[in-house]
Amino acid sequence: MRIGDAAASAGLTPRALRYYEEEGLLRPGRAPSGHREYGAADLRRLRVIRELLDAGLTVADVRSFADVLDGESVRETECCAVGQVSLRRLAELDARIERLTTLRERLASRIAARFDTVFS
Known part of the structure; x- marks a missing residue:
């Protein structure tokens, strides 16, 4: 899934996804053309990030434990x-x-x- 579709699915903007990637919160795959590709795991992670930020945590807070966001x-x-x-x-x-x-x-x-x- 491309960035616009992923952003819409997660209730975010493409700019937010790029920012989360810059901040180390997200690591989408890349197509041979270089375009970002998002899968189901990326969408789950984006929803968790959004929930945490909406709850009052900062990007720096989330980054400090980003490695555990995907764990079951x-x-x-x-x-x-x-x-x-x-x-x-x-x-x-x-x-x-x-x-x-x-x-x-x-x-x-x-x-x-x-x-x-x-x-x-």
Whole structure:
């Protein structure tokens, strides 16, 4: 399957597929003409990558355990690597949420004091 069809099948753009290849997340085969060729395993991998990115992981996060994305079963050491990356990302998200909550409360308080209005 060519890049446009693979991208459409995975719900992505051809540019995203090229980017994932540049980042080492994807290694499609090549036709004798040099065109990328995607198979069923590539489509499964693309869907997993998309799900992980949609869940809040970064490309760098996924790259750190890309070698286990295709496995049917994950060894304990691989599971630990995925877990460590996920826990680190959750901690970073929690910190960002806390900073944004504090910033929101500060802004609401200042607006309320200035304009005598309460913001929930």
